[in-house]
Amino acid sequence: MLEIKNLHASVEGKEILRGVDLTINAGEVHAIMGPNGSGKSTLSYLIAGREGYEITEGQILYDGKDLTDMAPEDRAAEGVFLAFQYPVEIPGVPNTTFLKEAVNAIRRYHNEEELDALQFVKMLRAKTKELGISDDMLKRAVNVGFSGGEKKRNEILQMAVLNPKLAVLDETDSGLDIDALKVVSDGVNHLRSPDRAILVITHYQRLLDHIVPDFVHVLAHGKIRRSGGKELALELEEKGYAEYSVAAE
Amino acid sequence: MSTAPFTEQFETAKGSLPGNGLAWLDARRESSIKEYAGLGLPTTKLESWKYTRLPTISADNFRSVKNRDGEFYIDDVPSLFKADTGAHRLVFVNGIYREDLSSADTLPTGVRIEPLQAALERDPDFVENHLSNNGAKDGEALYALNSAFMDSGVVIQIGRSVVVENPIEIIRLNGRAGSPVVRHPRNLIVLEDGAQATLVKSHTGLGAGGYLTNAVTDVHVGEGAILRHYTVQNESMDAIHLATFNVNIGQDATYEAFSLAIGGRISRTEANVNLNGRGGHCNLSGSYLMRGREHCDNTTVINHLMPDTTSREVFMGVLDDESRGVFQGRIVVHKDAQRTDGHQLSKALLISDKAEMDAKPELEIYADDVKCSHGATTGQLDETSLFYLRSRGIPEALARNLLIQSFMGESLQEISNDTVRDAIMDRIVHWLPAHCYLAEEWRQE
Numbered sequence: 126m127l128e129i130k131n132l133h134a135s136v137e138g139k140e141i142l143r144g145v146d147l148t149i150n151a152g153e154v155h156a157i158m159g160p161n162g163s164g165k166s167t168l169s170y171l172i173a174g175r176e177g178y179e180i181t182e183g184q185i186l187y188d189g190k191d192l193t194d195m196a197p198e199d200r201a202a203e204g205v206f207l208a209f210q211y212p213v214e215i216p217g218v219p220n221t222t223f224l225k226e227a228v229n230a231i232r233r234y235h236n237e238e239e240l241d242a243l244q245f246v247k248m249l250r251a252k253t254k255e256l257g258i259s260d261d262m263l264k265r266a267v268n269v270g271f272s273g274g275e276k277k278r279n280e281i282l283q284m285a286v287l288n289p290k291l292a293v294l295d296e297t298d299s300g301l302d303i304d305a306l307k308v309v310s311d312g313v314n315h316l317r318s319p320d321r322a323i324l325v326i327t328h329y330q331r332l333l334d335h336i337v338p339d340f341v342h343v344l345a346h347g348k349i350r351r352s353g354g355k356e357l358a359l360e361l362e363e364k365g366y367a368e369y370s371v372a373a374e
Numbered sequence: 375m376s377t378a379p380f381t382e383q384f385e386t387a388k389g390s391l392p393g394n395g396l397a398w399l400d401a402r403r404e405s406s407i408k409e410y411a412g413l414g415l416p417t418t419k420l421e422s423w424k425y426t427r428l429p430t431i432s433a434d435n436f437r438s439v440k441n442r443d444g445e446f447y448i449d450d451v452p453s454l455f456k457a458d459t460g461a462h463r464l465v466f467v468n469g470i471y472r473e474d475l476s477s478a479d480t481l482p483t484g485v486r487i488e489p490l491q492a493a494l495e496r497d498p499d500f501v502e503n504h505l506s507n508n509g510a511k512d513g514e515a516l517y518a519l520n521s522a523f524m525d526s527g528v529v530i531q532i533g534r535s536v537v538v539e540n541p542i543e544i545i546r547l548n549g550r551a552g553s554p555v556v557r558h559p560r561n562l563i564v565l566e567d568g569a570q571a572t573l574v575k576s577h578t579g580l581g582a583g584g585y586l587t588n589a590v591t592d593v594h595v596g597e598g599a600i601l602r603h604y605t606v607q608n609e610s611m612d613a614i615h616l617a618t619f620n621v622n623i624g625q626d627a628t629y630e631a632f633s634l635a636i637g638g639r640i641s642r643t644e645a646n647v648n649l650n651g652r653g654g655h656c657n658l659s660g661s662y663l664m665r666g667r668e669h670c671d672n673t674t675v676i677n678h679l680m681p682d683t684t685s686r687e688v689f690m691g692v693l694d695d696e697s698r699g700v701f702q703g704r705i706v707v708h709k710d711a712q713r714t715d716g717h718q719l720s721k722a723l724l725i726s727d728k729a730e731m732d733a734k735p736e737l738e739i740y741a742d743d744v745k746c747s748h749g750a751t752t753g754q755l756d757e758t759s760l761f762y763l764r765s766r767g768i769p770e771a772l773a774r775n776l777l778i779q780s781f782m783g784e785s786l787q788e789i790s791n792d793t794v795r796d797a798i799m800d801r802i803v804h805w806l807p808a809h810c811y812l813a814e815e816w817r818q819e
Contacts, residue, residue: 173761173765174764174765175761175765176757176761177757196764196769196770197761197764197765198764198765198766198767198768198769198770198773200765201764201765201766201767202767206765207765209762209765212762213756213758213759213762215759215762215763215776215777215780216780216783216784217779217780217781217782217783217784218776218779218780218783223763223766223776226768226772226776227763227766227767227768228767230766230767230768230769230772231767234767266780283766287766287767
């Protein structure tokens with residue numbers, strides 16, 4: 126589903142990724158771990174299409190199509206989803222309105238009929254029930270006044286509503302206490318499916334106790350240094366990233 | 375004689391101006407035209423006009439309004455309200471009162487709403503007693519010019535302790551007069567002690583074409599009275615809209631004003647507010663959305679003259695293309711005005727590289743126990759927010775609209791009347807580039 130080949134990328138002229146290779150198939154959950162500044166977030170932005178992140182070499186193929194020149198909204202419509210490390214607050218825009226605009230924009234992209242208010246609310250209610258999210262969170266403005274945990278749950282709700290084929294979770298565990306972590310992880314696990322690929326980006330192993338990956342990769346200074354099964358995460362937890370530091374290279 | 379425009383026009387027009395023959399009024403007009411002639415139209419050399427340059431204005435390019443300029447057929451009066459709110463409605467076309475389009479017949483006792491001309495015929499003493507008489511200070515040429523002409527306008531009187539539940543709506547439709555006209559409306563709004571009213575005024579351009587409006591509104595808010603005063607300026611893209619407000623707020627009275635500007639080649643609103651009584655409060659706020667080469671100037675002076683007075687100002691705007699916004703806000707805390715609480719904020723969103731904003735906040739404080747703050751920011755749409763919305767599948771143009779709407783929504787918090795707030799958000803949404811279906815969706819929820 127996702128094929129990253131020899132990806133080099135820079136931000137503001139500074140080279141961040143130096144030849145990343147990664148293949149993720151439908152139904153798999155991959156975790157990318159790495160020290161701060163290793164390029165983890167850059168990789169997630171490149172997949173989602175954030176402006177200012179430039180691919181200098183290599184490519185990202187999604188369902189065999191090159192994503193490079195595709196606008197972020199088109200990637201989303203094609204089924205790519207990024208759960209943000211720091212979800213953005215949008216005052217004055219009710220969460221429900223935002224979700225409905227997103228769902229209908231994607232439906233328009235696929236030449237499908239838009240959902241009317243009633244159909245949308247029905248669909249939304251089903252998702253919130255599944256994920257145990259209160260209606261109160263839907264009425265409030267997008268992420269405004271949300272706790273850290275609520276913001277992350279809202280990301281998971283968006284993911285459930287938009288129903289992506291490829292979901293990238295960028296540091297979803299940051300800022301969460303253990304209870305919130307469990308709720309968010311349950312949400313993600315709920316969305317695991319044979320048709321969907323999930324890429325979890327994290328600094329710490331603890332998230333992977335809850336979202337158990339099929340594969341773990343270590344990203345350090347711009348390259349995948351090692352890949353393995355879920356036991357690799359435990360090893361990293363024990364030994365840290367010292368052996369992947371620049372000095373150790 | 376001075377070369378200031380319109381002085382000759384005055385000589386021709388004065389015999390037919392409203393209230394002609396009333397000695398005090400004739401004298402007022404004569405002294406005002408002299409004051410104006412000595413000053414001439416304001417130029418950028420005046421400190422308060424530093425950022426706003428008027429184009430060349432002469433009596434040759436703006437003729438006086440004639441009755442027939444307001445008598446053409448109008449099939450649809452653009453009320454700000456969608457549903458029938460039971461609003462008392464007065465409609466003017468090019469300054470000419472249109473009784474046939476108005477509905478001011480169901481007013482509570484103690485309320486009078488009538489065109490200036492009618493008020494001068496019925497109760498000239500009332501008008502004389504309440505019309506402001508500032509004398510022309512430096513830079514108040516427009517005030518003097520208006521005081522000379524006063525060719526139309528509305529007089530509103532809300533009697534002691536009368537609460538008017540339904541909004542009073544004044545609709546002004548301008549343009550389509552064949553050639554550009556000039557009007558000098560003079561409005562008088564008097565709320566006696568304990569009265570309450572909501573006034574909604576709109577200015578709408580009928581198609582393209584220029585015209586000049588030089589309006590003055592005198593407002594008196596009596597002791598304990600509450601006036602909510604909302605204005606929507608949607609003049610044609612060639613129009614010049616100049617408005618001066620002189621507001622006097624009594625003890626424990628509240629004046630809440632909000633203006634939305636979405637049209638006009640050049641629009642300038644100058645508000646002079648005096649908090650004359652202990653415990654008086656004013657909220658003077660507004661939004662502006664400009665595009666093309668439109669220019670919008672909000673200049674305010676709030677005088678805290680008595681103790682325990684509070685004021686709040688929030689002006690927020692969006693500037694596209696080569697448009698320009700100006701905010702000049704001065705808060706003066708006079709020496710007796712202890713425990714004044716004054717808060718002022720100007721925020722502008724530039725959505726084009728060529729748009730420009732000039733903000734000049736000023737505080738002058740002569741009392742020692744006061745709480746005052748001011749702030750001014752000018753910024754662009756937040757890139758991270760834009761990416762966030764787009765990453766959810768929302769196309770860029772729509773995402774930008776949502777963020778503009780979000781920004782404007784903050785400023786509309788200043789409006790306490792829900793119906794008016796919704797109506798103004800509706801105008802804003804219609805201003806947004808393309809993707810208006812968003813507005814439709816928004817409304818249904």
